[in-house]
Amino acid sequence: MEPLEVPAPDGVVPDPTDSPQAQLSKLFGSYRAEWLREHIYDFYASPVYFPELITGRSCMLEGGRGTGKTTALRAMSWQGQSRLSGTTPDNWPYFGIYYRVNTNRVTSLQGPELTSAEWMAMFGHYVNLLFCDRLMQFAEWFEGQVNLAGNSLLSAQSCSDLALAFGVDDEAEVTSIGALRACLSRSLILFELYINNVVNQARPPISLQGQPIEILMSALLKHPMLEGKVFFLIVDEYENLLDDQQRILNTLIKHSNDTYSFKIGVRELGWRQRSTLNEHEQLRSPADFVRIDIDQKMQGVFQDFATQVCNDRLSRLQGPITDNALLTVQELFPRLSEDEEALLLGIRRHTESLREELEMESEGGELGVFDELPQLYKYLIGYWAKSQSTSTYEQYTHFLTHRGEWDTRYGNYKHALLYTLRRGRRGVHKYYAGYDTLTEVSGNNIRFFLQLVEHSLLAHLNDGKKLAEPVRPETQTDAAYNVGRLNLGELEGLSKYGMYLSRLVLALGRVFQVMAANPEGHTPEVNQFRVTEGGDNAARARRAKLAELPMTVDELLIHAVMHLALLRMRGTKPGDPGDTEEYDYMLHPVFAPLFEFSYRKKRRMVITKLQLAGLVQSPRSMIRDVLAGSKRYLDMETDLPDQLNLFSAFYDAQP
Amino acid sequence: MPSLKPLLSDRPIFTDFTNPASFAVDAGSVYLSGHNGEERSEHVEALRGRCPDCTYFDVVEIDDLTINVDGVVARLRSHNDLAEVWGRVGGRVAYLDITGLTHACWAPLVRAGLEAGADLRVIYVEPLKYRRNEIATEGELFDLSVSFGEPKPLPGFLSLAEPEEEQVLFVPLLGFEGQRFSMALNEVEPIAENIIPVIGVPGFQPEFVYFAYHGNRRSLEESGCWPSVRFATANCPFSVCYLLEDLLSERPGGFLKVAPIGTKPHGLGAVLYAIACPGSIEILYDHPIRRVERTIGSARLLVYHVSSFFKDFGEAGSDG
Numbered sequence: 024m025e026p027l028e029v030p031a032p033d034g035v036v037p038d039p040t041d042s043p044q045a046q047l048s049k050l051f052g053s054y055r056a057e058w059l060r061e062h063i064y065d066f067y068a069s070p071v072y073f074p075e076l077i078t079g080r081s082c083m084l085e086g087g088r089g090t091g092k093t094t095a096l097r098a099m100s101w102q103g104q105s106r107l108s109g110t111t112p113d114n115w116p117y118f119g120i121y122y123r124v125n126t127n128r129v130t131s132l133q134g135p136e137l138t139s140a141e142w143m144a145m146f147g148h149y150v151n152l153l154f155c156d157r158l159m160q161f162a163e164w165f166e167g168q169v170n171l172a173g174n175s176l177l178s179a180q181s182c183s184d185l186a187l188a189f190g191v192d193d194e195a196e197v198t199s200i201g202a203l204r205a206c207l208s209r210s211l212i213l214f215e216l217y218i219n220n221v222v223n224q225a226r227p228p229i230s231l232q233g234q235p236i237e238i239l240m241s242a243l244l245k246h247p248m249l250e251g252k253v254f255f256l257i258v259d260e261y262e263n264l265l266d267d268q269q270r271i272l273n274t275l276i277k278h279s280n281d282t283y284s285f286k287i288g289v290r291e292l293g294w295r296q297r298s299t300l301n302e303h304e305q306l307r308s309p310a311d312f313v314r315i316d317i318d319q320k321m322q323g324v325f326q327d328f329a330t331q332v333c334n335d336r337l338s339r340l341q342g343p344i345t346d347n348a349l350l351t352v353q354e355l356f357p358r359l360s361e362d363e364e365a366l367l368l369g370i371r372r373h374t375e376s377l378r379e380e381l382e383m384e385s386e387g388g389e390l391g392v393f394d395e396l397p398q399l400y401k402y403l404i405g406y407w408a409k410s411q412s413t414s415t416y417e418q419y420t421h422f423l424t425h426r427g428e429w430d431t432r433y434g435n436y437k438h439a440l441l442y443t444l445r446r447g448r449r450g451v452h453k454y455y456a457g458y459d460t461l462t463e464v465s466g467n468n469i470r471f472f473l474q475l476v477e478h479s480l481l482a483h484l485n486d487g488k489k490l491a492e493p494v495r496p497e498t499q500t501d502a503a504y505n506v507g508r509l510n511l512g513e514l515e516g517l518s519k520y521g522m523y524l525s526r527l528v529l530a531l532g533r534v535f536q537v538m539a540a541n542p543e544g545h546t547p548e549v550n551q552f553r554v555t556e557g558g559d560n561a562a563r564a565r566r567a568k569l570a571e572l573p574m575t576v577d578e579l580l581i582h583a584v585m586h587l588a589l590l591r592m593r594g595t596k597p598g599d600p601g602d603t604e605e606y607d608y609m610l611h612p613v614f615a616p617l618f619e620f621s622y623r624k625k626r627r628m629v630i631t632k633l634q635l636a637g638l639v640q641s642p643r644s645m646i647r648d649v650l651a652g653s654k655r656y657l658d659m660e661t662d663l664p665d666q667l668n669l670f671s672a673f674y675d676a677q678p
Numbered sequence: 679m680p681s682l683k684p685l686l687s688d689r690p691i692f693t694d695f696t697n698p699a700s701f702a703v704d705a706g707s708v709y710l711s712g713h714n715g716e717e718r719s720e721h722v723e724a725l726r727g728r729c730p731d732c733t734y735f736d737v738v739e740i741d742d743l744t745i746n747v748d749g750v751v752a753r754l755r756s757h758n759d760l761a762e763v764w765g766r767v768g769g770r771v772a773y774l775d776i777t778g779l780t781h782a783c784w785a786p787l788v789r790a791g792l793e794a795g796a797d798l799r800v801i802y803v804e805p806l807k808y809r810r811n812e813i814a815t816e817g818e819l820f821d822l823s824v825s826f827g828e829p830k831p832l833p834g835f836l837s838l839a840e841p842e843e844e845q846v847l848f849v850p851l852l853g854f855e856g857q858r859f860s861m862a863l864n865e866v867e868p869i870a871e872n873i874i875p876v877i878g879v880p881g882f883q884p885e886f887v888y889f890a891y892h893g894n895r896r897s898l899e900e901s902g903c904w905p906s907v908r909f910a911t912a913n914c915p916f917s918v919c920y921l922l923e924d925l926l927s928e929r930p931g932g933f934l935k936v937a938p939i940g941t942k943p944h945g946l947g948a949v950l951y952a953i954a955c956p957g958s959i960e961i962l963y964d965h966p967i968r969r970v971e972r973t974i975g976s977a978r979l980l981v982y983h984v985s986s987f988f989k990d991f992g993e994a995g996s997d998g
Contacts, residue, residue, distance in 0.1 A: 127865065127960070130828045131830055153840075215836055219755060219833075219834045220755060221756075222758065513860065516857050516859070519825055519861075521861065676812050
């Protein structure tokens, strides 16, 4: 099938009389698909994987919140196509029927009153009712858009057949789409009454799993106007289905055919059940579906995509704000090199005193090579001397004779050194600025990227600046801090274990912050971890400890990954003895500016499950414990950096 | 000219205010209550001594769908089981003390009681204080819940109505736990201008209003719904009913999605409204697992004359 060409949207243009801030908020503040409503299509930019998504095959679109799943799925819906295609619906190659799983509904379809098989039948019936009603809503709309010359999309016989499939008594009288929708509405009410009194109420007719949907789609596709078309049944937030319910939909996916397929939106780790109702039958890629991992698909192209999205929005600004404005994110957020950043962080203060030291130690020797070195390289020599407890001059002479070795060291430590330049001082310790950096901080997440741009630009304007000048690194750094803080707050509302996720982020953030600020004698840029079970003694203690948490550490990790508190990566480095898990984890880089550690995927440490549990239960003592494992000793009372003062109650607590 | 509705504060409140130490029940009545470890739910022991002429039914929650009332097991999604409970109450005045019971338990009991025609009075004891959060992250002043369940309807209150999203008015009845508001927002994903948060004003204690704003500040701000906040007395279920009625009359054709995540009396108000007008409301609930001893002490005891209220309101609701 030919991919749908998605034209550039012409939609949202802010009112030029709005303040610049109001315009920016309109254009950038709506970074959640659900807040955009009808404007979701006005802002639409086709992601790179879209052509793959709209082939006739079933797809699993996998990605964290804010990666654009819902936007892409809704763009495939008939409502989306009506805004994006630019043609009448009879010209569309497919019709998408969108359904977002409503947790409050599907969780009611379980309980001790019925057997698991009976509940699955109830869910199958519910899905039939939902999709058939949505299909008929589409049919009614289609009939209003296209001249069918009195030839309805559904024949009287088809309506009657479908009524029969739902067990409607007087099915022969159901001969129109309107009458059929009224019947289904009644069936839904009967079903609701039944579930609310599931023990005593007479069971209403329950349709066979998937059958009415197939009958309806097949009847619709017989109409000459729809011949050769396909239906996409789009299910968003698949992770909210119960396990058995996933198996039912898996079965429907397995048996989809060339006239319809499923497009599933799911968070990482949210697709828990791979089997169909036949437990020996698994859904397999690529035989049964195409797996589209958004993160993977966006590798290497995210920056272009983010540029397109942002620059498109910036181009819609109106009025005086646009005078001489830099209207691309590349111009507004110019790259800040590590050397430039080092200068901003006051590296000269360090290197000048280093030079004085060298002058004294070399007793007036030649320092020409030193003077020619970049500032950070000079600083590395002093840093290395301190971490090796030797003199600066000794390291300098070593550098002169082992340049290759030092160049490698410089490559390894250059970025890490930035975190040490202003430690212990008030104010900014590390800049998070520049288009490239903000892309990395967003973790290839378009929502986070839009947040970073919006907060930076608003702060820039609130400082009295114009868009004719780039945003200052300080402003970007403050904005990145605020975005990290906002997302930390948001974690609490994303999961039933939200408060534990916040605690986990606060505790791990503190650990990595201390490690980043104190790398001497240690591996630089440690910001990942691998989880191990720990030894036998630890296991006993762990069991006692974990009993106090309402979830296991594995569950905590799953929720943390699903809700983007953590990123999970398949471990690529050789495992240490005792490693039992094959994944590495890191705090999502959007939190890096809040704590001030590296946003780059670098080196890892090992954390035991006991320690992870301790970090959320007794953060104060366990942070100290984890850090002591790498011989970093923390004075909790005095070492808390400015930016974490807001959370001092958390770090000070001694439960 | 449009008819002017009376202010919430001018409408009948069907409530007696007393305190747990002096509260007495009618002789020959039935008192149903449960214990959850909170000090305020323990007043029933003293009541038994003060009012021995009353029959006391212990309500024990076996799981989230089954209870045991004075030795009789009742499934909460069984009209017959619940009717049997009220059958044992007979024509006597019934007090249902919801202080130590979860929403999932008392809501179906209230509905079944009203359906059985019981003379139902609901009892609620306010706490004096809430337990402070020892490991406070930003915004969470109080440590009230260990965790939450999946969002799930209260037993017997499932609504499968599929209103257009523009019709949906999302009404969170706010408490102190901002996390719950945030979770409900993520679940419903309402249109920003259709969010009408409700804060309990006056609160149980004067300062509680500030705690509610503090706890929910982030979501109020981020969703932009803070100018739409409405107020209803924190210990008054009937004010919530009136408010929900007003909201629908302001937006004809609207459909309410109500999240009772604040005070229990507000939750009772939402449940009463859902019983009276089932086609226009869906209740979303997050089933918190409460921390034992999340509250300290007891303040006022309130007696809500639910049957009397329902006679007026329920009839008006079913007419409307």
